Structures are given as structure tokens and as C-alpha cells.
Amino acid sequence: MEELTETLSASFSVSKIPNNPAAPHPRLSNYKVRTSAVDQNERRRKQLEQQKQNRRDYVNLARRLAEDDWKDCSSEEDELDESAEDMDTSTTKTKKHRKKKLRYYRNRLMLSEWLVDVPSDFETEWLMMLCPIGKRSLIVSARGRTAAYGRNGYKLNQFPSLLPGGNRQRTSASGYSILDTIYSEATRTYYVLDVMCWNGAPVYDSDTEFRFYWMRAKFEETPEVSSNAKLNPFKFIPLKYYACDKENLTKVMSEPLPFEPALDGLLFYHKKTHYTFGTTPLVTWLQAWMLPDILNIPVPQSYIDNKPPKARLLPPSPMDVNNPGKAKGKSKAQVEEDVSEVDGSNTME
Template structure:
């Protein structure tokens, strides 16, 4: 029995939807029913996404359609003319802040780094270090007077302030374009600080070895600008009484730690030209002269010319320092600065050098690798003996 406009339920519980005057066939909607028919997907309706439960469907064509609608096979998956497939999933981190504030924040971080370098340079120049007391045991502090304690604290502060090189064992591919060369005379590497009207010289381990007035900005009490200071990386020649300037970290109160090598070295040459008479003067107020070392390009022609011409100093050649042009001044060892003996150049760079430089080669020299291995073993042995000596000294004090 059928009621107009209402579905009629059959004996097996299925619902037959009929409409008077309609030509549509009766469709059994219950799967497995006698009149069950599968409807094709109406146009304009997207297929179900992957993972959609199709437990009642055994038609693999539908499953293939679903996968085909979800994946795109193309030779240009990241076509710039189309939206990126992950664009809808992208979320802006920190997008709650306006762009102007984010710009200021980034500039503040960059400025903070520069301020840290300025403060570091000022502390080195003025001898004002905070937090270094933790390097000295409290018990040691009680057993020494104030002057002795301050000297010990300062020595630790000036330790490891030089940018040191590594042996050049691998030739950079961009050697001729991104590196520069400095010929180094025999001498002692020093950290020179001119401030408060006096010039102080420190060794690599932070020990003060000299103190004198100089014409370096900040290095003499006769200078008008009392608050000025300068920090230099030098090689001292005892024979010539000259400080050869390798690098410049500060000059007349301006710091250059965050400047690249090419700029720093060109600036050293410029400042020397401006102050040549004062820096090369030898007097009671400037007992030691200061002279910058020339800089060479690392092209084969330039290296060959530098090592086959007269040296720019009277001392013997100690070796070659090779700097990457873009490296900032970073205290400590760095692979961006290489070290090489002059007689090793033909072996490593295949560039001939003068007979005078080749004469420096040791008689037992058996190649660069053998020499470096023996050098490392000797250094490690010396470190171990020094450490053992310190331990024995501490044990003797404790007894």
C-alpha cells in the first residue's frame, strides 16, 4: 500500500522512493537489495580523499579515481605560475607582529652583536672585564694581595685574543679569487693594546711582555684624545725593533672586528700612509716603530713574484699567512687562515720559490706530511710535559 508523497517500506525493510507522475525508476538504496543499482558520480563532485572508508565498495576504478584526484604527476611540480602545493599548509610564524616591528627586531639583534664587539674591544682596551673572577679559585684569591690578583685576572682576560691559523693542508678551490697572502718575518706574535696613555704588549697566552709609550692612537699621554684606544695584531722583530702589523681590530676608538679581511688590511695601509712619520719615528716617546706588512693576491703569478723578489723586511722569512677575504677577525684558531712554510710552496702549490727560501728547508725534511706529523707529536709531547709539571707543582703546594 502506498501513500502519496511518502516512502513505502517493503517486506524486507528496504525503502522505495516513488513520486507520482515521475519517470524515475524505483531504486533500491539498500546494498544487496533486489533492485540495487550503483549510481555514477554526478559531474562537478570531487572524488573522496585518500583514506576515505570504502568498505562497501569493491570497484577499484573508484579507488583509482580517488588517487588520481589527489596526486599530480608533472615534470614541473613547483611551477611558479601555479600555487605551490604546500601553500595552503603554510603558517606564518610570528605573523601577529607587524612587519615594521619585525624589521626593528632584526636590526636590534644585528646592532646588539655590533654593540657586543664594541664592548669587547673597549674592555680589552680599558682592562675592564666582568665575570672573570670565576676563573680564579676563591682560596687562591685569599692568599694573594690585590695587585697580584689583578695581574693574574688580566692575564687570563688577554689570553687567546689573536686569530690564529691552521696548517694549509688542502688547497682551496677559490684560492686565486677569494684569498690574500702576507709574508711573515721571523719574530714573536703579539697582541698590542694602546689605551689610557700607554701601550701594552701581550703574548699569545695573555702575559704582558712590554709596556711603553707610542704614537699609536691612545698609546701616549701626550696625545690630545685621552679616551682613544687601538688594538693591533703584530709580529715583533727583536733585531729590527719593529712591530710588523698583521691586522687591525681597533684604531682610534673605532672597532673593525666585524669587517672583512680585505677592508681591514686596506684600512691598515691607509692609516699608515696618514700617520707614517709618527709610526716610523724612533724616539723616547716612540721607542718601537710600527710598519704594516704588504698584502698580495693569491694568484700563481702574484705568489711567484712575491717569493722570488726581495723580501719586504730585513728578517728571514718565517712563513706565509693566507687569509680568506671575507673572514671577520675571530679570536682563536680558524681554517679561514692558513699557514705555510716558504719551502713547502713548490710541493703544495706547484710554484717555484727563490733559492734563499729553499735553503731554509731542514736537512731531514722528508715531505710536508712527515714534517706535520712530527710537529704535531712534538707539540702534544710538550703540552703533556707542561700539564704534568703543573700537576706536580699543585701537588707540592697541597702537601
């Protein structure tokens, strides 16, 4: 029974999102992908082309998020997952209002995929962030208060802060900010992954390089937000970003972590991607123990020790059992030998 449960947990997935980090990595040897997703590199190329054509009124969207004003909301601003409304069968006016309000704050974060196919321009066109263990939160500071929302749109907390618009004693009529963060309860700190709006200026449609540069510059201008105070009970600390060349990544992984919590994993951002809602192949994710197999980057033994028992990653794609000849650098016989070894292993316990 235990063996059957393990098999089902590794192979069953409700989500149709390609390379979903909520599921095991597609290259884990006992994880069988049930649907053949479009090549990750091809989806990256298409999304980079598509974002040039997709222009939204981010000024108006940021204002609505800041002011919680959704009157006469256009269909473009309301392009969220409508399935959330079907979850509540209650017909009371209060619950309907809460559900309608909830959906405007859900799906407002840019989410990652597993890094499966390493892009050819990885060293030159990508940036990396080390991510602490914590809870992903959308931060909106406006009208003299600061609110933290979960990925599902629920408000997790409300408090004053020294972010623009986040404190009644130091706010302005037009100031508001929107941040993508990871909250660490142990350190009472919001570690900032990305900035979408600062002091009323949205940068959703700016590329990653600019957003990261701007984020660092704005936090250097307002160092008080990174310290605990009566008017700033939670710290806001921007996470560092690094170039993705092998020498630099090897150096970063050998150094002490730049934050107190334990390492959750690594995010990789394409330099040219805009801040888009939902899962994108232009932002990818790995756990530290995967770096030697996926990127050929050595990591300290402490990270290898966190590897799940018996976990083993398959050789780089394309490796297709139905088309063994596609496996780069291997004969059909060698591929079949690898597959036979994989089928006899159990990587996740």
C-alpha cells in the same frame, strides 16, 4: 733511542687543534695524524656561515681591553679558556687578581692552521702576507700608554707610542687602538699583521679585505708611527698583502723581502673572514720551502736549503692509507707504493 725520540716527537701532540702549526705539517711523510679531523674545506665553509650569525659587542670589548676595565664583565665577554685559572693553586688575593686579569688578555689573537687542503677559490678569494721572524704580540694603546701582550696574556712591555691613545702628550680621552703584530727585537719594530681597532673604532666584524685596506690607509695618515722617536721608541710597520694567483706569488717569492728580518713563513687569509679569536681554517700557514709541493709555486734555492733534512711532503689530500682509492689521479697500487716509500723515511731530525 734517538730514532724512538724522533718518532715520538713527530707523532705525539697534546693539542686537539686540527692542523696545528705548532706540530709538524700533516703532509710530512713521517707525521701520522692520530685523529681524523673534519675536512679543512668543510670547516672553512661552516665557519663562514657561522660568523654571519655570531655578533658580539666589539665596541664594548675593545673599550674593556683599552681601559683594562673588567668590572661586571658579561659571560659573552668572558668566553676565554677557563683552564688558565686552574693552573694557579695559590689562594692569595694578589695572585688571584693577577690570574683573573691575565685571562682577559689571553686568546685575543686570530691564529692559523697549516694549509693542507688548497681551496678551489684560492686564487680569487685569498690574500697572502710574508711574515718576519719575531714574537706575536697584541698591542693595546690607550690612556696615554702602549702595552704589548703575549698570546698567553702576559704583559711583555709598556712604552709610549704615536698610535692613537698611546702617548700622554698626544692622547685624547676616547682614542685607543688594538693591533695584531709580530715584534722583531733586532729591528725594534712591531710588524703589523692586522688591525682590530683604530682610534676607538673596532673592526673585528669587518672582513679581511676591509681591515687590510683600512690598516694601510690609517698608517699612511700617520707616517710618524713608522719611525723611531722619543715619543715613539718602537716602529710600527704594516705588512704588505698580496693576491694569491700563481703568477703574483711566483713574482713575490723571487723578489727581496720587504723587511729586514729573515722570513718565518707565509700567512693566507680568506678575504671574507672576520677577526676571530683562536685557531681558524680561514687563516692558514706555510713555510717557504713548502710552496712548490703545496701550491706548485717555485721559490729560490735559499728557501729550499732551509728545508729540514730528509723532509718530504706527501701528495695532496685526500690520500688515505685505509682508503687508497680516494687518492686523486692514482691507482691503488700507486698509492700503496708511495706509502711503502714513506714508511721507510725519516723527515724530521
